[in-house]
Amino acid sequence: MRALVLALLPSLALAASPAPARRATSLLIPMDPAAESGSVKMEGYMNEALGNFAGFTVRKSEEIFGLPADPNAQSAMERARKGYSESAAAFDKKEYDDAETKVRATLKELQNAPAAMRGCSPLCESLALYAALLHLRGDVEEAKLVLIDLIAVSPTFELNPKRFSRDFIALRVQVATGRTSQLRGSATVKSRPAGARVYVDGELAGYTPVTIPALTVGKHLLRVERPGFRQYGQLMEVTPDDVEVSTELVPTAAYKAYDAQLDRVASEVSRGISQANGVAGLGKSLGLERAMVGTVRSHGEGTELILGYYDLRSGRKMGGRRVVLQGDEFGQLKSEMERMVNQLVNTSEGGGDKVVRSSDPLDNRGGTEDWGAEDRGGRTRKQEKTKKPGDDPLDGVSGTEDW
Structure with a gap:
C-alpha cells in the first residue's frame, strides 16, 4: 500500500x-x-x-x-556627462576660462542628447554652471537668459550654495520672479506614425498629435517614443508664439x-x-x-x-x-x-x-x-469585498443596484 x-x-x-x-x-x-x-x-x-x-x-x-534608444543621443550623453564633470572640476579650482570652454562644449553635446535623457541632469547642472560663469565675468543679461532656460526645464532645481555665490543665487530668484519667467507658450507635437507618447521635461504630456498649453518660455526637454520605433528627442525652445515640432519616427x-x-x-x-x-x-x-x-x-x-x-x-x-x-x-x-x-x-x-x-451603456437596458x-x-x-457584521450597510454600494 x-x-x-x-x-x-x-x-x-x-x-x-x-x-x-x-x-x-x-x-x-x-x-x-x-x-x-x-x-x-x-x-x-x-x-x-x-x-x-x-x-x-x-x-x-x-x-x-x-523602445530602441537613439545611439547618437546615447553617445552625446556620455560625452556630455564627462564634459560636465571636467567643467565643474575646473570651476571649483577657479579656472574659469577652462571651465567656460568645457561647459560650452558640454551644452553643444546636450543639444543632441534629449532622446537619451530621463531627467534634466546633466543639462540643468551645465546651464547653472554656464550662467554662473557669465555672471562672474559681468555678463548679467546673458546669465539671466541662461537662467530662464534652467527655470523652464526644472523650476525646482536648487543651486548649491557651496559652489555658487550668494549674489548668483539671488540673481536666480530675481529671474524666477521676473516678468519673462511668467510668460507662457504652447507647443504642438506631431509624429508619423501618430499615437506616440510625448514627454516634456520627463512628464507624460499625451499622445501625438498633441498640443501642450501654458509652457514656461525657454528650453524644454522633449522626448517622443512609440513601441517598435527609435526614440526621438530634442531641446524644444518655447516662445510666447505657438511652436510646432514634427518628426518621422524610424521603425526597427x-x-x-x-x-x-x-x-x-x-x-x-x-x-x-x-x-x-x-x-x-x-x-x-x-x-x-x-x-x-x-x-x-x-x-x-x-x-x-x-x-x-x-x-x-x-x-x-x-x-x-x-x-x-x-x-x-x-x-x-x-x-x-x-x-x-x-x-x-x-x-x-x-x-x-x-x-x-x-x-x-443605456442601449436596451436600465444602464446601471x-x-x-x-x-x-x-x-x-x-x-472582492466581503462584509463583516457591523459594517456600514452602504459601504461599497453604488446606489444603483436595484434600479
Whole structure:
C-alpha cells in the first residue's frame, strides 16, 4: 500500500501544480491616419484589463517591440556627462576660462542628447554652471537668459550654495520672479506614425498629435517614443508664439516584419473569420498564446473598433465585439475598454452570459446593471469585498443596484 501511495505522489504533485500563465497582449491596427493617434492608448487600457486575470502574463507593446534608444543621443550623453564633470572640476579650482570652454562644449553635446535623457541632469547642472560663469565675468543679461532656460526645464532645481555665490543665487530668484519667467507658450507635437507618447521635461504630456498649453518660455526637454520605433528627442525652445515640432519616427526591422503581416490580419479581423490563419501566424512570430486583436477606423465623430479575442496557437476566434467609441472627453474610454475585455474573456473562457451590448451603456437596458458589480479579472467587485457584521450597510454600494 505504501508503495502505491509513493508511486502516486509524483502524479498528484503534477496535478496540483498550477497551469502556466498564458502570454497575452492587445494589438490594434489603425486603418487610417486619424485612427493612429488613439490606438496605442487603447492598447494600454486593454492590457491593464487583461492584467487583472490571474491566468495571463501580459506582454505590453514596448516589451514585444521594444523602445530602441537613439545611439547618437546615447553617445552625446556620455560625452556630455564627462564634459560636465571636467567643467565643474575646473570651476571649483577657479579656472574659469577652462571651465567656460568645457561647459560650452558640454551644452553643444546636450543639444543632441534629449532622446537619451530621463531627467534634466546633466543639462540643468551645465546651464547653472554656464550662467554662473557669465555672471562672474559681468555678463548679467546673458546669465539671466541662461537662467530662464534652467527655470523652464526644472523650476525646482536648487543651486548649491557651496559652489555658487550668494549674489548668483539671488540673481536666480530675481529671474524666477521676473516678468519673462511668467510668460507662457504652447507647443504642438506631431509624429508619423501618430499615437506616440510625448514627454516634456520627463512628464507624460499625451499622445501625438498633441498640443501642450501654458509652457514656461525657454528650453524644454522633449522626448517622443512609440513601441517598435527609435526614440526621438530634442531641446524644444518655447516662445510666447505657438511652436510646432514634427518628426518621422524610424521603425526597427522587427516592427517592419510585424507590419508586413497586418494587411492579412486586418482583413481576417474585419470579416470576422472564425479560423484566422494570419492571426495565428502573427501570434507565432510574437510568441503569444492569447490576444485581443482589433482594427480601429475613424467613423464620423467617433471611432469604430472591431475587436476579436483569439487563441493564437490555432487562430480560433473565441469572441468578438464591434462598437463605435465616442472619444475620451470625460475619461470614459478606459472604463469602456475594460468592460469589453472583461466581457470577452469571461464569456470566452467559460463564464458569464453572451449578451453583447453597444458602446452606449443605456442601449436596451436600465444602464446601471453592470456599474456596481462589474467583472474585473473574472471577479466581481462584490466578490472582492466581503462584509463583516457591523459594517456600514452602504459601504461599497453604488446606489444603483436595484434600479
